[in-house]
Amino acid sequence: MTTEEKIRNIIAEQAMLDVADVTPDSTLESLGVDSLGLVEAIFAIEEAFEISVPFNANAPEESNFDISSVRSITAAVQALIDQQTP
Amino acid sequence: MKRVVITGAGTVNALAQDVAGTFAGFAEGRCGIGPLDIPDVDRLSVRIGAQVKGWDPQAHFSRQMLGLYDRFTQFALIAAKQAVAQSGLSFDGALGDEAGVVLGTAGGGLTTSDENYRAVYAEGKNRVHPFVVPKLMNNAAASHVSMAYGLRGPSYSVATACASSNHAMGQAFHMVRAGMSRAMVTGGSEAMLCFGGIKAWEGLRVMSQDGCRPFSLTRNGMVQGEGAAVFVFEELEHARARGAEILAEVVGFAMTSDASDIVMPSAQGAARAIAGALRDARIDAGEVGYINAHGTGTAANDKTECAAVRDVFGAHAEGLMISSTKSMHGHLIGGTGAVELLACIMALRDGVIAPTINHEAPDPDCALDVVPNEARAARVDVALSNAFAFGGLNAVLALRRI
Numbered sequence: 001m002t003t004e005e006k007i008r009n010i011i012a013e014q015a016m017l018d019v020a021d022v023t024p025d026s027t028l029e030s031l032g033v034d035s036l037g038l039v040e041a042i043f044a045i046e047e048a049f050e051i052s053v054p055f056n057a058n059a060p061e062e063s064n065f066d067i068s069s070v071r072s073i074t075a076a077v078q079a080l081i082d083q084q085t086p
Numbered sequence: 087m088k089r090v091v092i093t094g095a096g097t098v099n100a101l102a103q104d105v106a107g108t109f110a111g112f113a114e115g116r117c118g119i120g121p122l123d124i125p126d127v128d129r130l131s132v133r134i135g136a137q138v139k140g141w142d143p144q145a146h147f148s149r150q151m152l153g154l155y156d157r158f159t160q161f162a163l164i165a166a167k168q169a170v171a172q173s174g175l176s177f178d179g180a181l182g183d184e185a186g187v188v189l190g191t192a193g194g195g196l197t198t199s200d201e202n203y204r205a206v207y208a209e210g211k212n213r214v215h216p217f218v219v220p221k222l223m224n225n226a227a228a229s230h231v232s233m234a235y236g237l238r239g240p241s242y243s244v245a246t247a248c249a250s251s252n253h254a255m256g257q258a259f260h261m262v263r264a265g266m267s268r269a270m271v272t273g274g275s276e277a278m279l280c281f282g283g284i285k286a287w288e289g290l291r292v293m294s295q296d297g298c299r300p301f302s303l304t305r306n307g308m309v310q311g312e313g314a315a316v317f318v319f320e321e322l323e324h325a326r327a328r329g330a331e332i333l334a335e336v337v338g339f340a341m342t343s344d345a346s347d348i349v350m351p352s353a354q355g356a357a358r359a360i361a362g363a364l365r366d367a368r369i370d371a372g373e374v375g376y377i378n379a380h381g382t383g384t385a386a387n388d389k390t391e392c393a394a395v396r397d398v399f400g401a402h403a404e405g406l407m408i409s410s411t412k413s414m415h416g417h418l419i420g421g422t423g424a425v426e427l428l429a430c431i432m433a434l435r436d437g438v439i440a441p442t443i444n445h446e447a448p449d450p451d452c453a454l455d456v457v458p459n460e461a462r463a464a465r466v467d468v469a470l471s472n473a474f475a476f477g478g479l480n481a482v483l484a485l486r487r488i
Contacts, residue, residue: 016150039216040153046213 311416338367381410
């Protein structure tokens with residue numbers, strides 16, 4: 001499974017939707033994922049990719065982790081994975 | 087002052103996952119205590135408890151809900167569901183604005199704490215699930231019940247160890263009696279049968295390794311249980327006006343503090359609470375037919391409690407029945423008074439007195455009618471429910487048949 005597929009699966013589970021309904025352009029808001037769902041999704045992403053996501057729910061825009069769409073989340077996760085690989 | 091009645095009851099405990107099944111268990115004198123089925127039980131010296139068997143959270147709750155519900159919250163929500171359904175109340179509009187939830191629990195989400203400490207300390211994990219805090223907090227059950235039924239009035243949890251439920255129900259009683267609210271949801275819940283929860287109790291060396299035998303000469307300690315009971319307390323005229331079925335009237339409540347020792351009970355503190363409940367209810371001691379004892383099965387509690395009862399009731403101590411249902415459902419710690427209130431309701435409504443099972447030999451220090459081993463048919467007009475907590479905090483409720 002690619003990074004994007006894994007992320008779409010995690011977000012689909014949070015949103016209680018079919019994976020097919022989660023597209024790269026989907027926003028968390030459009031999928032109905034609330035703030036609790038978001039932190040749970042980030043936890044699941046950390047567990048799935050063995051990474052640490054620098055996300056503070058008090059200041060999402062300052063967190064250097066762009067959650068504006070599934071595509072941006074995928075890119076941010078990929079960047080974190082790449083940073084870990086020497 | 088308003089009169090307060092009980093119009094709904096629900097429970098999950100080791101005897102059954104509803105009130106009817108629990109009453110049947112009481113009437114049969116069934117024992118819900120058995121070998122513990124938990125991880126690492128081989129590292130415990132206490133290996134028995136009154137566990138809720140066959141509990142299937144997925145049958146009651148979605149995956150999303152379970153992410154937020156510790157076991158103690160799950161028990162409370164199912165007990166509340168039964169109680170609210172039986173009451174027939176809906177909390178729309180003004181009633182929802184004034185009605186709230188007061189629940190007792192000592193450990194709160196202890197299972198959640200236990201599992202996550204295990205993950206970070208024993209298993210070396212550096213990350214915990216984001217909902218650990220809202221899941222473990224002591225008020226989680228009260229809050230989730232408030233959300234489930236739109237109860238927007240005063241809601242909180244009460245933690246006074248083994249008296250938590252009685253203190254909680256006493257507070258709810260006061261609120262309805264004072265006219266603050268026409269209805270309150272109240273009771274208690276506990277889920278302490280996890281490795282850490284039992285290990286901590288083990289350390290105190292007051293636990294029995296082979297059974298709970300309150301008032302028996304052969305008693306050697308308490309046995310923990312788990313579960314919940316929740317009630318709807320309602321103002322009498324409000325209940326009558328809507329034709330609700332009334333299970334019993336709550337007529338009095340008193341609380342005292344021993345102010346003496348952090349674990350050893352005091353007969354004076356217990357006696358002042360019992361006498362206080364009678365005074366609050368304007369009941370003559372001679373009217374009391376049944377007492378649901380705190381009756382933990384420890385050497386100290388049972389003899390102290392019997393001394394307190396003798397002190398308050400004098401000669402009538404010989405004429406009343408006093409039983410400990412902990413012999414059947416175990417000691418639910420912060421939830422125990424709520425489950426035990428069910429035995430008082432059964433005595434008043436059905437005329438069936440729940441027994442003290444496992445009674446092997448009389449103890450001269452507990453020479454009262456402890457309804458040994460077999461349930462008894464008897465007409466009772468007034469019943470008391472005792473709870474005496476570590477920390478010397480005592481809370482006694484008085485109920486009357488209606």
